[in-house]
Amino acid sequence: MLKDVVFGQYYPAKSPVHRMDPRSKIVLLILYIVMIFIVKNFWGFLLTGGLLLATVFLSKVPLKSMLRSVKAIIFIILFTFIINIFFHKEDGAKILWDVWLIRNVTDKSLYYAIFMALRLLLLVLGSSILTLTTTPVSLTDGIESLLKPLSYIKFPVHELALIMSIALRFIPTLMEETERIIAAQKARGADFESGNLFKRAKALLPVLIPLITSAFRRAEELGDAMDARCYNGSKNRTKYKKLKFSLVDLFGTVLSLTVLAGVILCNLYLGATI
Amino acid sequence: MDIFCKDLYYQYNKNTEFVSYALNGVSLTIKEGEFFGIIGHTGSGKSTFIQHLNGLIPVEQGILTVGDYDLSKTDVKKSKKEKKQLKDNLKNLRRSVGMVFQYPEYQLFAETVFDDVSFGIKNFMPNLSPEEVRILTKNAIETVGLDYEKIKDKSPFELSGGQKRRVAIAGVIASRPSILILDEPCAGLDPTGKTALWNLLHSLHERVIKTIIVVSHDMNDVASNCTSVAVFNRGKVIKTGTPKELFSDSAFISDCGLEVPVTAYLTENLKNVGIKIDSDYTINRFAESFANYLKNTEKADL
Numbered sequence: 372m373l374k375d376v377v378f379g380q381y382y383p384a385k386s387p388v389h390r391m392d393p394r395s396k397i398v399l400l401i402l403y404i405v406m407i408f409i410v411k412n413f414w415g416f417l418l419t420g421g422l423l424l425a426t427v428f429l430s431k432v433p434l435k436s437m438l439r440s441v442k443a444i445i446f447i448i449l450f451t452f453i454i455n456i457f458f459h460k461e462d463g464a465k466i467l468w469d470v471w472l473i474r475n476v477t478d479k480s481l482y483y484a485i486f487m488a489l490r491l492l493l494l495v496l497g498s499s500i501l502t503l504t505t506t507p508v509s510l511t512d513g514i515e516s517l518l519k520p521l522s523y524i525k526f527p528v529h530e531l532a533l534i535m536s537i538a539l540r541f542i543p544t545l546m547e548e549t550e551r552i553i554a555a556q557k558a559r560g561a562d563f564e565s566g567n568l569f570k571r572a573k574a575l576l577p578v579l580i581p582l583i584t585s586a587f588r589r590a591e592e593l594g595d596a597m598d599a600r601c602y603n604g605s606k607n608r609t610k611y612k613k614l615k616f617s618l619v620d621l622f623g624t625v626l627s628l629t630v631l632a633g634v635i636l637c638n639l640y641l642g643a644t645i
Numbered sequence: 646m647d648i649f650c651k652d653l654y655y656q657y658n659k660n661t662e663f664v665s666y667a668l669n670g671v672s673l674t675i676k677e678g679e680f681f682g683i684i685g686h687t688g689s690g691k692s693t694f695i696q697h698l699n700g701l702i703p704v705e706q707g708i709l710t711v712g713d714y715d716l717s718k719t720d721v722k723k724s725k726k727e728k729k730q731l732k733d734n735l736k737n738l739r740r741s742v743g744m745v746f747q748y749p750e751y752q753l754f755a756e757t758v759f760d761d762v763s764f765g766i767k768n769f770m771p772n773l774s775p776e777e778v779r780i781l782t783k784n785a786i787e788t789v790g791l792d793y794e795k796i797k798d799k800s801p802f803e804l805s806g807g808q809k810r811r812v813a814i815a816g817v818i819a820s821r822p823s824i825l826i827l828d829e830p831c832a833g834l835d836p837t838g839k840t841a842l843w844n845l846l847h848s849l850h851e852r853v854i855k856t857i858i859v860v861s862h863d864m865n866d867v868a869s870n871c872t873s874v875a876v877f878n879r880g881k882v883i884k885t886g887t888p889k890e891l892f893s894d895s896a897f898i899s900d901c902g903l904e905v906p907v908t909a910y911l912t913e914n915l916k917n918v919g920i921k922i923d924s925d926y927t928i929n930r931f932a933e934s935f936a937n938y939l940k941n942t943e944k945a946d947l
Contacts (some may be wrong), residue, residue, distance in 0.1 A: 557701055559816060580754040581753065581754050624886060
């Protein structure tokens with residue numbers, strides 16, 4: 372049950388998307404996000420959506436896993452949709468519905484709401500493609516490599532990457548621990564499902580306190596273990612896995628740039644919805 | 646309360662790419678009054694199985710009854726009233742089937758030992774007066790061999806490892822379960838702590854708790870303490886019997902990825918050199934038989 376909460380989990384498969392250099396995947400994701408935000412009409416979404424679908428298809432990640440990450444934010448999407456459809460005001464809009472509870476719904480606000488919902492949806496799906504096809508380790512490797520230039524101004528890039536990978540590494544462990552503690556407290560009659568919000572929050576204390584103490588204990592143990600092996604992130608540290616820009620990356624970049632050009636053309640010549 | 650289960654199945658990560666069978670048709674009967682051992686190598690489904698016994702994992706497929714509680718899967722839709730009834734039943738079941746998880750000291754959370762031990766009592770019996778809660782808590786703390794007055798106001802986090810474990814066990818037995826299930830209760834304890842814990846379990850078994858079920862990796866402990874043993878392998882019970890019946894077949898035990906207890910190992914090796922020792926593989930009985938053998942040979946020599 373808790374496992375669904377994790378935002379995008381790595382899906383092991385052999386695909387061109389999995390093979391891509393994490394650095395190019397991150398950069399292309401940023402490019403993709405930029406595209407989604409500069410899109411002005413539905414034609415642009417057709418293109419970016421096409422890019423997304425092509426990537427999903429190439430990555431061999433089943434749609435089911437993709438949709439799981441949408442499930443986590445479906446509420447936010449619905450919420451923005453509803454807010455937009457009722458409160459988006461624009462000049463010259465034609466009123467579609469204005470009866471009973473459904474007030475002030477215009478054609479413009481309807482378009483706008485659909486537009487925003489699509490934008491959020493594409494955003495989440497695109498990001499989850501990254502986390503679904505990249506292991507956390509290579510993801511942090513990529514981020515570290517991308518942030519490298521910052522180390523010239525004494526920014527602790529390696530340490531930051533290390534913190535990130537440790538944090539990512541411990542998410543499943545702590546998740547498991549949480550489930551175990553919940554089971555243990557349930558066995559002692561703890562009830563997490565009934566009562567009002569305040570009562571439920573209070574019922575979580577017997578879970579949170581052991582969880583936090585165990586997180587500290589693990590942190591200490593890990594620190595000791597790293598110390599015992601003389602770990603340090605000094606300059607001459609080499610990497611086990613070298614990142615390499617290869618043909619797939621080139622292909623991905625060309626494809627994304629083409630779509631970007633397409634989006635810009637759509638914006639220029641096909642009018643704007645918003 | 647007897648435990649009866651038949652053809653119990655359970656899958657982890659159901660409906661995903663990572664599906665795996667944890668239980669693959671478990672059939673087992675545990676009679677009231679037993680000191681029951683469950684052995685099996687890592688991943689054989691032991692922990693999943695015991696979590697079925699107090700409803701922490703709902704039965705997916707198969708029959709499971711614990712005393713009067715029927716935990717079997719039913720397809721009949723239930724009304725709201727029935728659901729409420731079911732929930733109350735579950736609470737009662739969890740009260741009667743105490744569960745001590747692996748490293749139970751990591752579940753301690755309260756500010757004082759008293760609060761932690763009384764947590765279960767207050768959950769299961771919300772209508773008790775503070776005085777009644779106090780008596781039950783005091784009993785539990787004393788039963789596990791700790792000094793109530795000294796320890797009740799301490800923080801559970803400042804105790805030693807062995808004491809923490811005792812407090813955690815007190816927190817489970819405080820609500821007077823009739824079945825106590827322990828998952829690897831001795832993991833991480835030193836030999837003295839281990840012996841003390843087994844003695845504690847035996848005294849609980851004699852005085853307050855009818856049935857004790859222990860999951861263990863340590864065959865020596867199982868051979869010396871349990872009345873019956875079930876061997877788990879790949880999500881199935883492949884054999885049940887007394888420790889004597891099981892451990893006399895050392896080939897079978899090592900096939901399951903387990904080791905026979907030292908006593909069984911010695912018995913077999915002695916047999917190979919022509920010395921026949923008959924014991925039930927508990928350390929005491931083995932020592933007795935071996936002493937008898939020595940005495941007899943001495944007499945023969947004379």
